[in-house]
Amino acid sequence: MSAVDTPPAPIVRAAPxxxxxxxxxxxxxxxxxxxxxxxxxxxxxxxxxLGMTPVALLIAARANGHGYGVGAALxxxxxxxxxxxxxxxxRLVDRRGQTRTLMAGAxxxxxxxxxxxxxxxLNLLIAAAAVAVAGATAPPMEGVLRALWPAITPTRRHxxxxxxxxxxxxxxxxxxxxxxxxAAAAVAxxGLTFAVAAGLGLGGALAVAASAPSRRWRPAQVRSGxxxxxxxVGMRWMLLVLTVVGGTLGALSVAALxxxxxxxxxxxxxxxPAGVSIGALLGTAAWTALPLPASLSRQLALTAAVxxxxxxxxxxxxxxxxALALTVPPGMAFGALLTCAYQVVAELAPPGTLIEAYGWxxxxxxxxxxxxTAAAGVLEGPWALPAGTATLALxxxxxxxxxxxxxxxxxxxxxxxxERPS
Numbered sequence: 001m002s003a004v005d006t007p008p009a010p011i012v013r014a015a016p017x018x019x020x021x022x023x024x025x026x027x028x029x030x031x032x033x034x035x036x037x038x039x040x041x042x043x044x045x046x047x048x049x050l051g052m053t054p055v056a057l058l059i060a061a062r063a064n065g066h067g068y069g070v071g072a073a074l075x076x077x078x079x080x081x082x083x084x085x086x087x088x089x090x091r092l093v094d095r096r097g098q099t100r101t102l103m104a105g106a107x108x109x110x111x112x113x114x115x116x117x118x119x120x121x122l123n124l125l126i127a128a129a130a131v132a133v134a135g136a137t138a139p140p141m142e143g144v145l146r147a148l149w150p151a152i153t154p155t156r157r158h159x160x161x162x163x164x165x166x167x168x169x170x171x172x173x174x175x176x177x178x179x180x181x182x183a184a185a186a187v188a189x190x191g192l193t194f195a196v197a198a199g200l201g202l203g204g205a206l207a208v209a210a211s212a213p214s215r216r217w218r219p220a221q222v223r224s225g226x227x228x229x230x231x232x233v234g235m236r237w238m239l240l241v242l243t244v245v246g247g248t249l250g251a252l253s254v255a256a257l258x259x260x261x262x263x264x265x266x267x268x269x270x271x272x273p274a275g276v277s278i279g280a281l282l283g284t285a286a287w288t289a290l291p292l293p294a295s296l297s298r299q300l301a302l303t304a305a306v307x308x309x310x311x312x313x314x315x316x317x318x319x320x321x322x323a324l325a326l327t328v329p330p331g332m333a334f335g336a337l338l339t340c341a342y343q344v345v346a347e348l349a350p351p352g353t354l355i356e357a358y359g360w361x362x363x364x365x366x367x368x369x370x371x372x373t374a375a376a377g378v379l380e381g382p383w384a385l386p387a388g389t390a391t392l393a394l395x396x397x398x399x400x401x402x403x404x405x406x407x408x409x410x411x412x413x414x415x416x417x418x419e420r421p422s
Contacts, residue, residue, distance in 0.1 A: 024289050025161040035152050035213050036162070042211075043145045044172060046106070046204025049113065049197035050138065051177015053078055056197065057121070057131065059181065060190035064121045074121065074131050079370065081135025083363040090140040090359030091228050094352055098144055098214045105139035106205035112137070113198035117191040139205050142170065143358030146342060148213045161288045164339045168284030171277045220352035229353035229360055234403035238344055239364040241304070241400060244393040245337065246368020248311070251376040251386040252276060252327075255314075258381030265320040272327050279331020280338070287336040297404035300344055300397055303337040308394040311387040330390075344400065347407070 031037045054075035061071030093101045112134035121127040145166060153159040184193040208214055229235055253273055260268035287303075294302070310329040318326055341361065349357035376385050 023157075024291055025155075025157045027161060027165045027285070027288065030153070030158060030162045030165055033152055033154075033158070035211060039145055039148060039152070039208060039211060039213065040166065040169060042204045042207035043141045044169060044204070046139070046141045046201050046208065047170075047173045048177050048180065048204070049109070049134075049201040050082065051174045052181040052193060052197045052200075053113070053131075053134065055178045055181040056116075056185065056190065056193040059185045059193070060116075060120045063185075063190045066121060066124075070121070070124070074127060076370070077128060078131045078135040079366055081132045082138055083366045085136035085138060086140050086143070086362045087229070087356050087359035089137070090143045090356035091353070093140060093144060093147075093355045094219050094228075097219055098147075098217050099209050102139045102141075102144065102205050102209040102214070105137045106202050106209075108137040109134050109139070110198040110202040113194045113201070117194040117198065120189075120191045120194075138201070140355055140359050140362075141205060141208065142166075142362060143355040144208065144214070146346070146358050147355050148217060151213050151217065160343070163342050164284045164288035167339045167342055168281045168335060171281050175274075175277060229349050229357035232348050232350050234348040234400055234407075235345070235350075235357060235360070237396065237399045237403070238341065238348060239360055241393050241396045242341060242361055242364040243368035243371070244389050244396060245307070245334070245341075246365040247372030247375070248307075248368075248386045248389040248393065249276070249334070250369035250372025250374075251381070251389060252372075254373055254376035254381035255383050255386060256381075259317070259320075259323060259383070262317070263320050268320055268323065271324055275324055275327035276331035276334065279328040279333075280335035281331075282328070283332030283335025284339050285335075286332065287339050295405070295408050296340070296343060296347060297401040297408065299340050300337075300404065301401045303333065303340045304394045304397040307333040307337045308387075308390045311390040315383045315387040317383055330386075344404065347404065348400075 031040070057074040057078065058071035061067075061074060089101060089105055112130045115130040116127060116134070119126050119130070146163065149159055149162045149166070153162050180196070181193050184196050230239075256272035257269045259272070260266050307330070310333050313326050314323065314330070317323075342358075345357050345361050346354060372385075372389065376382075379385060
């Protein structure tokens with residue numbers, strides 16, 4: 001019998017001390033839970049194509065005699081297809097279950113990548129069609145894993161730590177993915193990178209689909225309506241916040257490039273985004289380690305405020321080494337904000353739309369990154385742009401905080417649920 005099926009135990013008045021109850025759960029504790037390490041590892045492996053494919057497209061386009069513009073256009077098409085497909089496939093999982101949807105998406109996406117492995121980018125029509133299919137049918141692994149965490153974590157504190165571990169580890173996809181693509185292209189024809197991506201994506205997705213928690217997972221028997229997760233007003237506001245947060249990170253890459261040219265320090269272009277990624281991992285770890293009795297609305301307000309504040313020093317255009325040091329705090333604030341955002345999305349998602357809601361989260365953030373990069377390119381990458389969008393994210397988070405506060409006030413007595421003991 002699972003934790004969800006277990007009836008509440010008799011109330012024992014000699015409860016543990018407050019300190020024991022509030023002691024945070026660490027990532028190692030989460031990874032020792034049954035299925036946790038397997039599911040997290042398989043999910044990360046299945047998502048590596050998301051980090052590999054855009055770089056592989058750039059490399060293949062150059063190797064096939066095309067300009068950077070063609071490779072960039074194909075990479076953008078892939079990103080757009082992923083952004084469109086994630087919420088739609090998430091809705092399908094919410095309605096039909098995980099196993100068949102994951103297997104169908106993984107097989108279709110892998111087949112499209114294998115077409116790219118054979119044809120590369122010699123025929124642009126074939127390449128564009130394969131890219132679109134590969135992106136649109138990539139299974140919503142991130143949302144699926146987050147829907148499974150409540151089934152394998154015994155308490156709310158374990159769940160909070162699991163979500164933080166999950167969001168922090170996603171940085172590995174966008175660090176290891178490009179490195180894997182470059183390494184494969186260095187020792188073999190460009191097409192091999194697509195074949196490697198196909199194998200990793202398919203293998204990871206099938207490992208999750210074959211796991212007991214995924215096979216036991218059942219969709220909620222509710223009607224979500226045509227709007228699905230978007231029928232929640234609070235959800236729509238939260239997606240707007242995430243779009244602006246994505247814009248902040250998208251503007252960073254261009255700001256780092258222009259800063260490297262201003263200061264004649266070419267290494268800044270790659271190191272500054274890496275500093276943010278390292279900070280994000282540190283931020284999620286630190287956020288997990290903090291005992292937070294505050295309500296979710298206050299946690300969101302706090303993380304959004306810190307995220308806005310820590311970008312201000314960079315707007316002063318500091319010298320190279322100072323800029324590198326100053327990118328870590330925004331990364332840490334981003335890690336904490338994103339971890340909190342996952343909890344907010346889970347709270348605001350209408351019943352039966354959780355995986356779709358996580359798909360919209362990914363789509364909103366990806367769209368924001370694209371818009372932020374484009375805007376920064378037009379404005380020639382000023383540091384003031386990410387600072388301004390971070391402040392806008394804080395302003396837009398206010399309606400979300402109000403709705404969360406109203407939900408908290410309207411909720412019944414804060415007695416622990418037998419389904420999720422605290």
